[in-house]
Amino acid sequence: MERIRSVFRRSFLVLFPGVVFLTGCATQSAGRVGPTTIQVALEPYPSDQLVDIGIEVFKEGDTDEEAMEKQHTSQQIRKSEVVFMAYHLKTTLEESGFWGDIRVVPDGATGKDVLVTAEVLSSNGEELALDVQARDSQGNVWIDRIYRDRVGRQQYEEIRVGKTGPFQNIYNAIANDLASVRRRQDSLQVRQLKRTTQLLFAAELLPEAYGEYVRTDSNGRSEVVRLPAEDDPLWQRVNQISVRNRMFFESLNATYDPYYRELWKPYSDWRRYNLVEQLSIREARADSIKKTAAGIIMIAAAILLEMEEVDNSSTLRDVLVLGGAQVIINGVNISKRADIHRDTLKELSDSFSSDAKTVRVELEGQTVELTGNVSQQMAQWRDILRKMHATEMENLPVADE
């Protein structure tokens, strides 16, 4: 359904390019991204104009056995690479220099001006396809697009470990699309966006006090309707919690960082061999088909010769039959080679996914524990603030009639 909606939207935007400009949304066709250089900010924005970005760990997509086999990958590998991909997008965005705080965040996290989510549609050594959405705290859609790319061996020669991968074009394209929307915003729009982010955080923490400061319509668009006093003690406490929330994201990313760096080389190796094996399998199959077909033609020709009783054709006929049979044998031999390539691929996948799983389970243990502790703390703060607010309301002087 999401795909249909996305395709419909893209068709609509092709017909009405003006709408693209007005909404600031980057939507394009789902074709291959092709070579894409990342755009880098010439001058940094002032600190109060820096837009913060949160990136959720990518969704794994369809990981049933049939889908995984078709994509020459496995569920375990997919589980490992979705964390890697989200973090790699973070490092790519940091290279562009357009943004403030960029963090990989838990699902549904608040406190970021723009939230990026993505689903992996396919991923192996040869192809990567991501369905990416980016929406700001005001509810505006910045990106709603499928990014797809197919690579060859050349892209693996151009890898810089820890910096650029074989599918760097996709990450650069996402970064460029986000930057394109950012550049179209003036300082007032950014201030309003950041204020909305702050108040939505406060409203989630203490809806009794700040729920009415932001209005959200049925389309998910949010608008600030009131501003809190800067010297409001309750607001100051909310800001103190907001600082801790940012520090939590920082610790979470400090946990992801070594995982990302440790996984880089083995993941790149697996993808490279995955590509080579896929190419070899296809090549072996094509050869096999050609040779088998050629063999059948030769035998058919021999039968034809016999039927037509051509003089002195017996030797030629024998050659054709035997030669044709041999060519067929060659065809079968080559298809066996395809099986060997496939087995090697599976062995590589199993080895990589097993090791990646070990590292990933350790990562999950740490992040789940940290996230759990923080959630518990947030609940406690929410409770204290609620009581503070209630006490403040009780102590408010009653107006004389």
Added chain:
Amino acid sequence: MRLLPFHVLLWSLLSVPAWPRELAPAAQQQLSQAERELKLAEASFRRASRRLEAMQEDPEALDQEVLALEDYVHELSELVRVRKETLDDLQALAGSPVSAPDPTVTEGMEAFESAVDSVPSAEPEETEQERLDREFAASLEEFDGMLLAYNRTLEDQIAARSAEGEAAASPHQTAAAEAEELLRSMGVDPGTETENSGEESEATDPAQGETESPSEVAETSGETGTPGTGSTRPPREDEDVVARQLREAAEKETDPVLREKLWKEYEAYLDGRS
């Protein structure tokens, strides 16, 4: 409540006996708790200050992040100051050594203490708001401690991993090396071949085969009873067109098991004809 005459109170204060140096258990516990809390706050302040220094020297650190951390360090320094004052107060109360009480004045002291207890406290009782403020401040402090402990553990883990080196952290390298060897044995170069490598690799295999000496092939034959590793063989004299095709197929085949079968067929065909 009946207040004691002033001269009785004054006499009682002047003759307050010196108490033993040892504190009551509850007071000792309070003092120890205050010392622990001060150490915790000082440790947190030191760690956060080091982190702030590093961030201030980092040209890539964002202003927003630096400002947030500065605020945080300032809050920690305030916490250290407050706790130090608390500890100083407690130590002052418990600090002066006193001598054992004179049993002859015990009765007067008891009355004095009773009178003091009955005087209402000069300090107002804590309001609900103040209690909540205190609870909030304590929860912030607890969170900060948790996060700092987590970060320290993470740094220790990363340092330990770096110390172990790459060998311990990449068993994939072994799998990758083995895969590379397997691919090369099948005539596929994982790193340098172009898209049309299939044909090229087939073309180069006979060249590789030709470098192997007949003696190596002979030795392998002796061990296994069948032709093994040699990619090419000199053609037999009785080779005809079909046999030549079989031989060429065997020479081009990169799979050793399948190549062996083809060589058997070649031999069987020629032996059958003869």
